Amino acid sequence: MQAPLKTILFQKTECGVDFLLNVLGGKQQQRRWTNNNTYNTDFFEISFFKKAKGRLLLDQRQVDIGDNTVIFISPFQKRQWPVALEDPDFTTLIFQEDFLNDFFADKLFTYRLLYFYQLDYPLNMTIPADEMDRACHILQEIKTELTATKPDSVHIIRSLLYYLLQKLNRQYAHQHHLPIEKTENNYAYQFRKLLEVHIHEKQRISEYAALMGISRISLNKAVQAQFNVTATQLMKHRLLAEVQNYLLHERLTVAEIADKLHFSEPHHLMRFFKSQTGLTTSEFMASYQNTVV
Template identity: 45%
Template structure:
């Protein structure tokens, strides 16, 4: 089989406190404040969360390998390190944005798995957006206004207040998201499901068996699967395969790795095993998938 090489590169955009004009790894504002940044680069990724509360929207976003049509009254919830390619008329967009790094909350919130408890973060099965009513939108914007006020006029306890408001905002969005997509919102009996998600982010390149993760957590595969099912409504195997597939698609589309190199990168014993897995999950060969994407056929 002829090797596939995609030479296009990504631009990585880190959070810059200097550029944002704030002393914390968080900022909020209106679309006019950052006009031009969405289309400054053809394709880029960030190391921070990006939330957009659209009043008026147009065009679409290619997020990783998925096409998201942008609509009025949409809340777009983007996690770090996702590939973004905006096809919009920025001058016609009207939104409020919220950007923050995960470690911004670490001093105040001891729960290291907090972002994994948010159903819209690092999600592969449900869309990274939801629609809101005018009342909900107004409440979100009100909370963002409180954060902005503290950023503009910081005092001794501003950090605590900002994190408190951010925490509340993220949780009420999570409730709305769970309702919109009928996701479980049970109080977890343990952290196994969230630890599993965290481990997937760290080891998906080298570990593709649920048993390996169960061993790392010192529990049985059955216990891990039960915890994942209760928390996310899918099996541990499904979560692993979807995360692996997500990473494979991104590497195929946005790196210069060949199929043989990808097989090595992801510890497949042979390129044919990798190709068979990909075909089983997508119904397409690597060549077909890349060809479709390059010709505007997105998921």
């Protein structure tokens, strides 16, 4: 019988200051992996592996981990470590979304970072060894400011964190040939955020356009300019990911998933799934099991 999904919550007491932000060493985290169960968290994670060999199952994707690998995990992504890493050396930055958006006075900040809530490109990247050393040095500086807080620590943490996150964003964009943020495309990032909030009950572009107070044409233009896909394609991809997560990690039936996602009939969900993947739900489950064995 499958173990219930465990959600790990951000522990403010581990940090010791009034920040929903922390830097954790590898040994502080490995206890999560020992039972081989699937779990998620309510915070963002960026893990910097200076040395490692192994893999991570993240939602329905397998992520390979090697030396100088950076992994990006968004809140509530399901994960499992099926194989223990071989003597890993890594550090993880964790933070909660609302804290970071408030910290930088930008309610869409986390949605502007290309590596979070990413459905089309890898959730990891390899960086040069010297870049990894620099990133880990910055993390150590942040940790020092968190544990030995001074009156100006908030300003130092803000500058170090902003530099690190934006530097990673630039590297990620370069590796995957993605455009760096276009400031006029706030609608695209707002749409991306609304999808995370409303995907269970809203599956029409007109509904999102109405929430934003713009036309469907304006919304689609902004999404295409920033993400190079239509708003409908982005929404369907996000909906598909939700269906796949329910199948793989919640073990819900098609009828139960259809009810949760407000499909009028189970066969409408099955038709949507087949059109997006070319597979039935049963074929997808069998294919996934064969992949991860």
